[in-house]
Amino acid sequence: MIAWVRFLRAHAATTRELGARLEADHGLTMSDYDVLIQLYFAEGHAMRRVDIARQVLLTASGITRLLDGLERCGLVAKQACASDARVSYAVLTEEGVKKVEAARDTHLADVEELFGSRFSSQERDQLAELLGRLPLAHTAEACET
Amino acid sequence: MIAWVRFLRAHAATTRELGARLEADHGLTMSDYDVLIQLYFAEGHAMRRVDIARQVLLTASGITRLLDGLERCGLVAKQACASDARVSYAVLTEEGVKKVEAARDTHLADVEELFGSRFSSQERDQLAELLGRLPLAHTAEACET
DNA sequence: GACGTATACTTGAGGACGCAATGATCATAG
DNA sequence: CTATGATCATTGCGTCCTCAAGTATACGTC
Numbered sequence: 366m367i368a369w370v371r372f373l374r375a376h377a378a379t380t381r382e383l384g385a386r387l388e389a390d391h392g393l394t395m396s397d398y399d400v401l402i403q404l405y406f407a408e409g410h411a412m413r414r415v416d417i418a419r420q421v422l423l424t425a426s427g428i429t430r431l432l433d434g435l436e437r438c439g440l441v442a443k444q445a446c447a448s449d450a451r452v453s454y455a456v457l458t459e460e461g462v463k464k465v466e467a468a469r470d471t472h473l474a475d476v477e478e479l480f481g482s483r484f485s486s487q488e489r490d491q492l493a494e495l496l497g498r499l500p501l502a503h504t505a506e507a508c509e510t
Numbered sequence: 511m512i513a514w515v516r517f518l519r520a521h522a523a524t525t526r527e528l529g530a531r532l533e534a535d536h537g538l539t540m541s542d543y544d545v546l547i548q549l550y551f552a553e554g555h556a557m558r559r560v561d562i563a564r565q566v567l568l569t570a571s572g573i574t575r576l577l578d579g580l581e582r583c584g585l586v587a588k589q590a591c592a593s594d595a596r597v598s599y600a601v602l603t604e605e606g607v608k609k610v611e612a613a614r615d616t617h618l619a620d621v622e623e624l625f626g627s628r629f630s631s632q633e634r635d636q637l638a639e640l641l642g643r644l645p646l647a648h649t650a651e652a653c654e655t
Numbered sequence: 656g657a658c659g660t661a662t663a664c665t666t667g668a669g670g671a672c673g674c675a676a677t678g679a680t681c682a683t684a685g
Numbered sequence: 686c687t688a689t690g691a692t693c694a695t696t697g698c699g700t701c702c703t704c705a706a707g708t709a710t711a712c713g714t715c
Contacts, residue, residue: 366618368638369625373544375644376521377567382645394671399518415693422522427672429695451680451693473511480514483643493513495637498628499520500527526673539701560663572702574665596663596710 379479386475391468396423396431398468401440401457405465410457411444417455422501440464524624531620536613541568541576543613546585546602550610555602556589562600567646585609 384395393401399421404410418428432455435441440461444454457465484492529540538546544566549555557565563573577600580586585606591597602610629637 366621366626366634368629368634368641369621371638371641371644372521372625373525374567374646375641376517378646379644380518381567396671413693422519422526424673425694426674426696430672449681449693453694476511476514479645480517481511484513484640488640489511489513491636492640493516495629495633496513496516496520499516499524500624501519501523541701558663569703570664571666571704575702591663594663594711598664 382479383472383475387468387472390471391464393464393468394431396421396427397435398472400428400431400435400455401461401465402469404441404455404457405462405469410462411454413446413452413454415452435461527624528617528620532613532617535616536609538609538613539576541566541572542580543610543617545573545576545580545600546606546610547614549586549600549602550607550614555607556599558591558597558599560597580606 380395387393387395387398391398400417403417403420404412414428414432415425417423417432418425421428423431432441432443435455436443439458442456442458444456446452446454481489525540532538532540532543536543545562548562548565549557559573559577560570562568562577563570566573568576577586577588580600581588584603587601587603589599589601591599626634
């Protein structure tokens with residue numbers, strides 16, 4: 366299945382390059398960025414950790430460690446939940462918001478260059494439709510990049 | 511860019527599931543399988559390590575370690591190059607060939623189930639064409655799964 | 656034929672992430 | 686109110702893989 370191999374290769378090559386740029390420009394992993402963006406578009410810039418995990422398709426443990434890093438950098442803060450003592454929200458700090466906005470500019474441009482610019486808008490829609498048929502394991506289906 | 515996010519999510523979900531099955535059924539990583547397949551279709555079931563790296567989009571060092579594992583399992587053997595003392599070929603052993611053939615059966619079925627079956631043959635071609643436009647970094651462009 | 660540069664491979668150190676086990680907390684049923 | 690079972694988060698351990706540096710070999714140039 367040629368489409369599958371290309372899918373794999375395209376993903377490896379594109380994310381490698383994109384990740385390298387993100388790292389160089391902002392010191393962020395693609396996963397870091399992904400999580401920050403989710404928070405950015407969440408109500409109050411806050412989310413439960415489980416929900417982040419589901420959105421980003423990482424494990425709960427992956428999220429814990431990733432957030433540890435972002436907290437150490439001061440981009441995210443922990444916040445308890447009033448109604449349920451088990452959950453702890455992750456909240457974007459002031460600095461985190463700035464960081465996202467800064468990173469977003471260059472990252473979106475990079476994605477456009479390496480990915481989007483390869484297709485017409487019609488093709489993009491079609492690609493999105495086709496890819497949307499693939500299984501998403503839990504739930505997910507995020508939105509804005 | 512919605513297509514991009516779906517691309518990312520689809521990749522994560524699909525490879526996770528596929529990898530888990532491959533591990534459970536044959537004790538192989540997707541990368542292991544990928545390398546084994548490349549060798550399987552190479553002349554004499556042998557390749558230079560650099561060429562493997564380029565095909566599967568891993569680093570040279572990644573290949574070294576991955577092959578270490580496959581050698582310990584007896585699936586692959588090292589072989590010197592007559593004309594260039596720097597290169598060492600990786601060669602599939604008898605057992606390696608059997609392993610590939612066994613793994614291929616179930617893996618192709620899994621790929622078909624999780625990926626291929628979602629599209630008509632026309633859509634598969636189109637998907638392949640679209641994905642083929644993405645950058646491949648070095649060279650690559652493998653073939654058979 | 657010695658010298659500088661490019662190429663093939665390996666190794667050490669470290670990061671990212673999954674799995675499985677654990678600790679809390681909640682919710683439901685009795 | 687307590688027992689049972691889910692859910693949220695964290696942690697220990699291990700794996701995969703990268704980057705940077707190091708070694709060995711090849712090759713072009715003077």
